[in-house]
Amino acid sequence: MHRTALLPWLAAAVVLAGLTVPWFLWGSSTVVAGLPVWLWWHVGWMCLASAAFWLFAQRAWGLGIETAGDGSSDVSRDGADVRGERR
Amino acid sequence: MNAVAIQLSIIVGYLLLALAVGLVAYRLTDRTAEDFYLASRTLGTVVLLFTTFATLLSAFTFFAGPTVAYAQGPEWILVMGLMDGIIFAVLWYVIGYKQWLLGRRHGYVTLGEMLGDRFGSRWLRGLVAAVSLMWLFPYVMLQQVGAGTALEALTNGAVSYAAGAGLITAFMILYVVAAGMRGIAWTDTLQGVFMLVTTWVALLWVLSAVGGPGAATEALASNPDTAGFLSLGSDYYTVKWILSTAITIGFGVAMFPQVNQRFFAAGSKTVLKRTFALWPILCVLLFVPSFMLGAWAAGLEVAVPEGANVLPLVLAEYTPTWFAALVIAGAMAAMMSSSDSMLLSGSSYFTRDLYRPFVERDLSDRREDLIARGGVVLFATAAFLGSLLRPAGLFELGEAAFSGFAQLALPVLLALYWRSITRAGITAGILASQGFYLSSLFLAVVPGSYAGWTAGIVGMGLSLVVTVAVSLVTSPAAEERRAIYFDRLGAD
Structure with missing residues (x-):
């Protein structure tokens, strides 16, 4: 279940990174409202990225990392007792 | 009041404010190493976001970055967006969240400690710390050189370079030793907000003086020297260069001790979620105005010696004058805020991963706290002496620090997510890529560029290949705890 849920998010991350620089506008010097159009694309894209990250944080946070399959076991802070013996 | 007096009083004012914040933080501090280094893992959203941001980007955003945009065009905005807004944000989750979970569970304070525990090896722990300090130390030195030079220039030589750098070093020692992570994070937050506001005020001020963004861009387009700035890409900004730079720096940032350690300091899962989503927006808000100001200056024919x-x-x-002074003083304070975080992290790597495992193994929390503060003094003083003596080679190391740290990123990612990695594999991956990258810097026979790709990114590829290959042909050592990064990992 984890794998199939992971793939779309992985794809989204690759697309987000891949088009942060608008390669398709390479060499373009069109200016819109005082700024190059490739800069507008970038600004819009970063807002989109923020929205996508927010959505991920709401819907899928923990994917690929959390493995607490056995329910809501609280693992918040049992580090204290192993500290002494380990180091 | 003249400009110098205004600038100096603003700097002194900032230092006093920082000291006051440090003293308040000191009163709230438990005398333990974990509190000193990580503010007992309690940082909230705004503080974590801005402390990471101010630590990382301040000096570059104000000084070097706009100057590159002035000389080469504003495409740096895209490089910064990709490296910090996207790549680093994704690593914030992939490396940061996992580290945070592991840190809470096992009490880790440094990256080396986390890896040393998993691979059952204090030598690996020491190696990661030593490699990190090798890049961090000259980088701190560069900051001191920068601050000393700026203070000398600001006062027209009334404060000499050595006195300026020494003054700033002494102040930072006092401040970091007293305040620890909590105080540093608080002043970073003040500073991050201050930077954001002043950058936008500066932008609006300049644009209203020159007739708006349309007129400023028109000036850029009609000047034959800078007409090429508006088209995406140039001989300087090639595709391979943009990708190499964004990828190496983005990954390098995540391994920089003062940034990596902040992954452990978040107060809760919610804090990490919010900062993660805000990251791209914050990058745009800061980089677009500061870098466009640099680029527009070229069209406006502002002469830069x-x-x-x-x-x-x-x-x-x-x-x-007063506003320019405010921004410049803020930028100098920004340099200090980067350095203080690096001092703290450097000291923690030294005491925790080198001193404790190799010199004094039975160290009480209280005593470690004391030694940690001593480590700050040692680290800062040594970096100051380095900035005075300027030994050969250290500058090259400092300039290359981001790529140097990037060499650690892929082995660390493999350790976090790939169960079959072995101690021999990760050790070989780290040694091989560091060896290769250092050779590319200092040995003429090892080139710094490979068909347009930088040695930094080639070294990252090497670290990946060597770690995987050696892991596949070796068996895990008996002391390795292969499951601790995977079993029952969750939070809240």
Whole structure:
């Protein structure tokens, strides 16, 4: 279940990174409202990225990392007792 | 009051404010190493976001970055967006969240400690710390050189370089030793907000003076020297260069001790979620105005002498003296805020991963706290002496620090997510890539560029290949705890 849920998010991350620089506008010097159009694309894209990250944080946070399959076991802070013996 | 007096009083004012914040933080501090280094893992959203941001980007955003945009065009905005807004944000989750979970569970304070525990090896722990300090130390030194030079220039030589750098070093020692992570994070937050606001005020001020963004861009387009700035890409900004730079720095940032350690300091899962989503927006809010100011200055024919930075000159031309002074003083304070975080992290790597495992193994929490503060003094003083003596090679190391740290990123990612990695594999991956990258810097026979790709990114590829290959042909050592990064990992 984890794998199939992971793939779309992985794809989204690759697309987000891949088009942060608008390669398709390479060499373009069109200016819109005082700024190059490739800069507008970038600004819009970063807002989109923020929205996508927010959505991920709401819907899928923990994917690929959390493995607490056995329910809501609280693992918040049992580090204290192993500290002494380990180091 | 003249400009120098205004600048100096603003700097002194900032130092006093920082000291006051440090003293408040000191009163709240438990005398334990974990509190000193990580503010007992309690940082909230705004503080974590801005402390990471201010630590990382301040000096570059104000000085070097706009100057590059002035000379080469504003495409740096895209590089910064990709490296910090996207790549680093994704690593914030992939490396940061996992580290945070592991840190809470097992009490880790440093990256080396986390890896040393998993691979059952204090030598690996020491190796990661030693490699990190090798890049961090000269980088701190560069900051001191920068601050000393700026103070000397600001006072027209009344404060000498050595006195300026020494003063700033002494102040930072006092401040970091007293305040620890909590105080540093608080002043970073003040500073991050201050930077954001002043950058936008500066932008609006300059644009209203020159007739708006349309007119400023028109000036850029009609000047034959800078007409090429508006088209995406150039001989300087090639596709391979943009990708190499964004990827190596983005990954390098995540391994920089003062940034990596902040992954452990978040107060809760919610804090990490919010900062993760805000990251791209924050990058746009800061980089677009500061870098466009640099680029527009080229069209407005603001003359920048060799070696000078463009932003102070633009401000001097278009805004009142007091405002320009405010921004410049803020930028200098920003340099200090990067250095203080690095001092703290450097000291923690030293005491925790080198001193404790190899010199004094039975160290009480209280005593470690004391030694940690001593480590700050040692680290800062040594870096100051380095900045005075300027030994050969250290500058090259400092300049290359981001790529140097990037060499650690892929082995660490493999350790976090790939169960079959072995101690021999990760050790070989780290040694091989560090060896390769250092050779590319210092040995003429190892080139720094490979068909347009930088040695930094080639080294990252090497670290990946060597770690995987050696892991596949070796068996895990008996002391390795292969499951601790995977079993029952969750939070809240």
